[in-house]
Amino acid sequence: MDESILIERARAGDEDAFGILVRQHQDRVYRTAVRMVGDEDAHDITQDVFIKAWSELKRFRGGSALSTWLHRMTVNLTLNLIRGRKREQNRREQYGPGISTPPPAPDSSLLDRERTRLVWEAIDSLPERQRTALIMHRFEELTATRIAEAMELSTGAVESLLHRAKLTLLEIFQTQGMAPRRGRTQED
Helix, strand or coil: CCHHHHHHHHHCCCHHHHHHHHHHHHHHHHHHHHHHHCHHHHHHHHHHHHHHHHHHHHHCCCCCCHHHHHHHHHHHHHHHHHHCCCHHHHHHHHHCCCCCCCCCCCCCCHHHHHHHHHHHHHHHHCCHHHHHHHHHHHCCCCCHHHHHHHHCCCHHHHHHHHHHHHHHHHHHHHHCCCCCCCCCCCCC
């Protein structure tokens, strides 16, 4: 069934139509949340997003895609959760680095698991908005325009966040020996 018809039916109180919308979007909402705050909180955030979406669906005007509207809610709820935890440093003290790290595949080698852990630690160390933009771009495969809508920023601001995040990660990876150093040669 066409999504716009499902939205209209859900606005009219059709719980079955809303249930279909939830099933269509819950995996992406969960993936975004889990990469930002970890598995335990991602389930709660996913549930909260759809509870909020149900109560606010009448306000959804269709100026953006439903998925963008849901992403915006997901980002806002996860950022609120993070901010409410005595800021980033307290989160690291309580849970340690790598809270967003997805579990490794059972057949992963020790080296692959260590590399994955280091990558997620580096991503976790990024400032909040850079990390959010990077996760949405690299893992959710959203365009800068869609990320801008979800984060309520300009496209240029998102592109700047992504650029700075990539530069920071490159520097971290170079320090860890996971990327070649780009040094000046004597001819420079």
